[in-house]
Amino acid sequence: MFNMKAVEPRQLGPGSRFRFLCHKQISCFTHCCSNVDIMLTPYDILRLKRRLGVSSGEFLEKYTIVRVDKQSTHPYAYLKMGDGADRKCPFVVVPDGCAVYTDRPVSCRYYPVGQGTLKKSAESGEVRHEEFYFFVREKHCMGYKEKNEWTIDSWKDDQEITLYDGMNREWKQLLMRRNLPGQPGLDDKKKMLFFMSSYDLDKFRGFVFGSRFLEIFDIPEAEVEEIKSSEEALMKLGFKHLKFVLGLEQTLKVRESVLKDREAQAKQAKAARNAAKDKKPEEK
Ligand code: SF4
Numbered sequence: 225m226f227n228m229k230a231v232e233p234r235q236l237g238p239g240s241r242f243r244f245l246c247h248k249q250i251s252c253f254t255h256c257c258s259n260v261d262i263m264l265t266p267y268d269i270l271r272l273k274r275r276l277g278v279s280s281g282e283f284l285e286k287y288t289i290v291r292v293d294k295q296s297t298h299p300y301a302y303l304k305m306g307d308g309a310d311r312k313c314p315f316v317v318v319p320d321g322c323a324v325y326t327d328r329p330v331s332c333r334y335y336p337v338g339q340g341t342l343k344k345s346a347e348s349g350e351v352r353h354e355e356f357y358f359f360v361r362e363k364h365c366m367g368y369k370e371k372n373e374w375t376i377d378s379w380k381d382d383q384e385i386t387l388y389d390g391m392n393r394e395w396k397q398l399l400m401r402r403n404l405p406g407q408p409g410l411d412d413k414k415k416m417l418f419f420m421s422s423y424d425l426d427k428f429r430g431f432v433f434g435s436r437f438l439e440i441f442d443i444p445e446a447e448v449e450e451i452k453s454s455e456e457a458l459m460k461l462g463f464k465h466l467k468f469v470l471g472l473e474q475t476l477k478v479r480e481s482v483l484k485d486r487e488a489q490a491k492q493a494k495a496a497r498n499a500a501k502d503k504k505p506e507e508k
């Protein structure tokens with residue numbers, strides 16, 4: 225997170241114009257890559273772990289810290305900054321810049337633009353979410369003095385933000401729905417599932433193919449084939465799993481045979497309880 229005092233109090237839309245350029249010759253180059261809180265998205269982690277050639281588990285262990293959000297109780301992954309007083313990003317190389325530039329997180333791509341969401345309630349009671357943007361004008365950032373002109377939309381295209389936002393869309397929608405009043409906090413098991421399905425793609429793959437997941441859920445054959453070869457498809461199955469686990473949507477279909485088995489087991493358990501009651505000697 226940037227310094228909130230630097231947020232310009234003006235709500236922007238996709239066509240809002242601004243002048244900006246960030247380049248290696250600028251005097252403040254890499255100044256924004258220290259002492260910053262960067263919350264990572266699932267697609268950030270997919271791209272970064274692929275870039276570094278490590279598993280999602282190794283990436284999370286080495287490069288992230290977890291913070292549990294007070295309101296939603298979701299455990300979120302943040303980029304772990306260096307221990308020094310300047311809290312440098314692990315990927316910043318002075319004077320060259322970002323060592324993972326083409327796979328940098330979406331927050332770094334947006335900067336100096338910030339993005340927020342407004343909750344709007346219609347008379348019918350329906351709640352809609354509207355995206356808006358704002359500028360972050362930190363004193364050290366000289367980019368605003370450059371002449372290149374953008375709209376918010378052309379900035380998003382240039383920085384590949386449209387691709388990242390598309391990949392993370394379902395996950396972000398899920399967070400917004402969970403932030404509505406009345407949503408329960410997560411117990412430890414759900415927190416673990418939230419973290420795995422959001423960020424730990426390799427562990428989630430092991431869960432899908434190494435547990436009874438595919439016996440329980442009726443996933444179309446074509447989708448099973450796709451998730452074997454595409455991490456993006458696996459990530460999106462993770463979002464579906466999360467919505468199901470959090471009780472937001474019936475995004476996964478439990479197989480008929482599993483439902484029948486569960487029904488039969490419930491009947492057996494009930495019969496056993498009744499039989500035990502009948503056997504109980506009468507109290508005097
Ligand atoms: S990931 Fe790259 S762009 Fe983002 S803070 Fe770190 S060095 Fe800077």
Ligand code: SF4
Nearest residue numbers: 246252254256365367
């Ligand atoms: S402070 Fe602004 S201009 Fe300077 S490197 Fe960061 S984004 Fe670029």
